[in-house]
Amino acid sequence: MTETAENYDASKYERPSVTVDVVIFSLRSGRLQVLMVQRKHWPYADHWAIPGGFVNMDESLETAARRELMEETGVHDLYMEQLYTFGEPGRDPRTRVISVAYFALIRSEEQTLQVSEESNDVRWFPVDELPEPLAFDHDKILRFAIDRLRSKLEYTTLAFQLLPTEFTLPKLKRIYEEILGEKLDKANFYRKLRDSDLLEDTGKFREGRGRPARLYRFRDSRVEGDFVFRYREAKQK
Amino acid sequence: MTETAENYDASKYERPSVTVDVVIFSLRSGRLQVLMVQRKHWPYADHWAIPGGFVNMDESLETAARRELMEETGVHDLYMEQLYTFGEPGRDPRTRVISVAYFALIRSEEQTLQVSEESNDVRWFPVDELPEPLAFDHDKILRFAIDRLRSKLEYTTLAFQLLPTEFTLPKLKRIYEEILGEKLDKANFYRKLRDSDLLEDTGKFREGRGRPARLYRFRDSRVEGDFVFRYREAKQK
DNA sequence: GGAATAGTGTCTGTTAGACACTATCTA
DNA sequence: TAGATAGTGTCTAACAGACACTATTCC
Numbered sequence: 001m002t003e004t005a006e007n008y009d010a011s012k013y014e015r016p017s018v019t020v021d022v023v024i025f026s027l028r029s030g031r032l033q034v035l036m037v038q039r040k041h042w043p044y045a046d047h048w049a050i051p052g053g054f055v056n057m058d059e060s061l062e063t064a065a066r067r068e069l070m071e072e073t074g075v076h077d078l079y080m081e082q083l084y085t086f087g088e089p090g091r092d093p094r095t096r097v098i099s100v101a102y103f104a105l106i107r108s109e110e111q112t113l114q115v116s117e118e119s120n121d122v123r124w125f126p127v128d129e130l131p132e133p134l135a136f137d138h139d140k141i142l143r144f145a146i147d148r149l150r151s152k153l154e155y156t157t158l159a160f161q162l163l164p165t166e167f168t169l170p171k172l173k174r175i176y177e178e179i180l181g182e183k184l185d186k187a188n189f190y191r192k193l194r195d196s197d198l199l200e201d202t203g204k205f206r207e208g209r210g211r212p213a214r215l216y217r218f219r220d221s222r223v224e225g226d227f228v229f230r231y232r233e234a235k236q237k
Numbered sequence: 238m239t240e241t242a243e244n245y246d247a248s249k250y251e252r253p254s255v256t257v258d259v260v261i262f263s264l265r266s267g268r269l270q271v272l273m274v275q276r277k278h279w280p281y282a283d284h285w286a287i288p289g290g291f292v293n294m295d296e297s298l299e300t301a302a303r304r305e306l307m308e309e310t311g312v313h314d315l316y317m318e319q320l321y322t323f324g325e326p327g328r329d330p331r332t333r334v335i336s337v338a339y340f341a342l343i344r345s346e347e348q349t350l351q352v353s354e355e356s357n358d359v360r361w362f363p364v365d366e367l368p369e370p371l372a373f374d375h376d377k378i379l380r381f382a383i384d385r386l387r388s389k390l391e392y393t394t395l396a397f398q399l400l401p402t403e404f405t406l407p408k409l410k411r412i413y414e415e416i417l418g419e420k421l422d423k424a425n426f427y428r429k430l431r432d433s434d435l436l437e438d439t440g441k442f443r444e445g446r447g448r449p450a451r452l453y454r455f456r457d458s459r460v461e462g463d464f465v466f467r468y469r470e471a472k473q474k
Numbered sequence: 475g476g477a478a479t480a481g482t483g484t485c486t487g488t489t490a491g492a493c494a495c496t497a498t499c500t501a
Numbered sequence: 502t503a504g505a506t507a508g509t510g511t512c513t514a515a516c517a518g519a520c521a522c523t524a525t526t527c528c
Contacts, residue, residue, distance in 0.1 A: 014294050015252040018324075018335055057251050057333050061324040085322045085337050087255075087298040096294050098255055100322050100335075170507070187509070188491060195489095210506025211498040407480070424482070425518060432516095447479025448525040 016087070016096040020065040021052030021138070023083065023101065023145035024075060026108035027162045031126045032179050033108070034142065036134075037072055038121040043093045044135035046120070050142065051075075052099065065102045073122050074114030078106040079161040083145055091137045103145040105161035153179055157198065160218055168206050168213035169193065253324070253333035257302040258289030258375070260320065260338065260382035261312060263345035263361065264399045269416050270345070270361040271379065273368070274309055277357050280330045281372035285362075287379065288312075289336065302339045310359050311351030315343040316398040320382055328374045340382045342398035390416055394435065397455055405443050405450035406430065 024035040036048040053068040055061060062080065069075050080102050087098040113122045125131065127146055133139070152158050159175050173189050193199055200219050205212035261272040273285040290305040292298060299317065306312050317339050324335040350359045362368065364383055370376070389395050396412050410426050430436055437456050442449035 013254070013291060016255050016292065016294065018253050018255060055253065055324070055335075057253065058326050060326060061322065061335070082321060084319060085298065087292070087337065089295050089297060098292075098298070098335075098337075100324065168507085185491065185493085186507085187493080187511095188489095190508070192490090207499080208506070209500070210504080211508080213507060405480085422518065422520085423480085424484095424520080427481070429517090444526085445479070446527070447477080448481080448527095450480060 016098045017092075017094075018055045019052050019097055019099045020055055020061055020068060021050045021099050021101050021141060022065050022069055022080070022104050023050055023142055024069070024073075024078065024104045024106060025127075025145075025149060025162070026106050026124065027175060027178065028108050028124055030174060030178060033124040033126050034130070035073060035075065035113075036123060036125055036131070037116075037119040038123070039135055040118055040120050047133065047135040048125075048131045048138075049135035050101075050138045051122075055100075061100050062102070065100075069104075072116045072119065075106065075111050077110070078104045079158075080104040083141075083148060086137060086141060088137070099141075101141050101145070103148060105149075105158065107162060107164060109164075150180060157218070166202055166204070166215045166217050168215055170213055251333075253335050254329075254331075255292045256289050256334055256336045257292055257298055257305060258287045258336050258338045258378060259302050259306055259317070259341050260287055260379060261306070261310075261315065261341045261343060262364075262382075262386060262399070263343050263348075264412060264415065265345050265361055267411060267415060268363045270363050271367070272310060272312065272350075273360060273362055273371075274353075274356040275358040275360070276372055277355055283357070284370065284372040285360075285368045285375075286372035287338075287375045288359075289338075292337075298337050299339070302337075306341075309353045309356065312343065312348050314347070315341045316395075317341040320378075320385060323374060323378060325374070336378075338378050338382070340385060342386075342395065344399060344401060346401070387417060394455070403439055403441070403452045403454050405452060407450055 026033055026035070035051065037051050038048050039045055051069055051072045052065070053072065055064040056067075059067065061082070065080060066076070069078075081104075083101040083103045085098065085100045089096055091097060091099075108124070115122050127142075130139075130142070134142070149158070153176065159172070159179070162175060163172065169190055172193070173184060173186065176189070177184055198218060199216040202215045202217055204215040206215055263270055263272070272288065274288050275285050276282055288306055288309045289302070290309065292301040293304075296304065298319070302317060303313070306315075318341075320338040320340045322335060322337045326333055328334060328336075345361070352359050364379075367376075367379065371379070386395070390413065396409070396416070399412060400409065406427055409430070410421060410423065413426070414421055435455060436453040439452045439454055441452040443452055
């Protein structure tokens with residue numbers, strides 16, 4: 001079928017619905033967790049899902065993502081980037097739905113969760129203790145997001161989005177270890193950070209059981225943007 | 238039109254159109270080139286554009302991309318991956334259009350171009366000699382694709398998709414140089430490849446002006462998938 | 475032999491990984 | 502003092518970049 005622009009009629013073709021879904025990561029109690037909402041209605045009533053919703057005609061995709069997030073969960077002010085677009089026919093029983101997925105990072109202490117009309121509940125789940133089964137193909141989207149987070153951790157300053165302004169090196173190291181799921185060498189990790197010139201000593205200390213740990217903050221110029229801190233080579237598959 | 242409660246609600250259920258657009262790269266005459274179609278009709282009549290079109294209700298995004306490509310250009314059998322989804326309101330004057338962009342690589346000798354009903358022409362353009370201005374926001378999509386190609390070149394075997402089955406090391410080096418836009422050291426490049434164990438000696442030679450060059454082919458197991466051949470560290474921005 | 479192209483050897487500085495060591499707090 | 506946590510020094514092997522060298526073809 002040939003379609004020309006001159007006789008284009010917006011109503012002529014059936015259109016898919018477009019949603020944005022957001023995988024939100026945070027560190028809570030030292031564990032990597034994901035924010036999920038429990039659906040109230042068909043389809044997948046009572047199933048847990050990634051927050052998201054339909055895109056309005058006059059808003060950008062990212063705006064839609066932020067709006068839905070605020071409406072559904074009360075979460076705002078987060079670091080967000082586009083992940084992937086999922087569009088297989090049949091992934092939503094209602095109609096053809098194409099979903100632009102985002103992934104986001106927040107400091108969860110700064111947020112207060114709200115439950116919307118559409119949901120029974122909103123909760124954080126550790127990434128290795130997700131409820132099953134999830135709604136739609138959200139397990140696939142989640143796996144995609146976790147992979148992306150892990151791989152970006154290795155060559156970006158993404159992890160900084162999960163930290164408070166001031167933090168200690170042991171704390172940062174624990175975040176890397178939690179997300180990557182493996183132990184890192186303390187000496188090598190600290191050296192890498194010292195050499196990267198990313199950090200600034202606050203002169204303050206965090207007290208604890210043992211020797212107090214030095215508090216650092218990120219240099220402003222480095223927190224934003226795509227400055228590369230490759231803490232190690234990416235692994236070969 | 239004044240915004241009333243009535244049409245605000247209506248717009249909420251209006252659906253955007255979804256298109257797939259494909260940035261197709263190939264090497265022709267030793268240069269990195271992109272396939273473009275010249276539009277016949279409004280909007281952007283006579284402007285050059287990335288091939289693409291609307292997604293049907295019953296096909297996946299990638300299927301739609303391959304179908305549109307075949308219809309519009311005659312190009313088939315290519316390596317393809319999803320690039321990014323562009324969805325700003327106003328990027329298409331007809332209606333709200335959300336475009337899922339793909340990027341693709343082919344061996345262009347294997348393809349015969351066809352011009353469809355909707356286009357005046359289909360042509361290859363070197364990436365540094367693009368026609369201006371392009372239709373829609375296609376310049377932005379193109380820049381995005383070129384950046385992605387460059388960065389993926391550095392840690393994947395993507396370039397192999399541009400080569401014939403058998404090729405010489407100097408040829409492969411020239412491809413890297415052309416895409417990255419810089420000279421590489423021969424000794425280091427060859428050593429890297431030798432160590433990577435990606436190549437297999439065919440025992441054959443390509444004759445030319447000087448000393449004949451050895452012909453290689455990629456080991457099957459390595460051409461597919463995401464095997465990492467990092468020819469060097471990614472550059473810091 | 476000279477031009478042209480293909481291909482190798484090797485030095486040097488940087489860095490990742492391993493791991494043993496020292497430092498500073500509380501009980 | 503022991504236990505706990507923070508932080509450093511240093512050896513080694515691997516590797517990237519630079520660059521000079523050798524090899525094989527045609528004329």
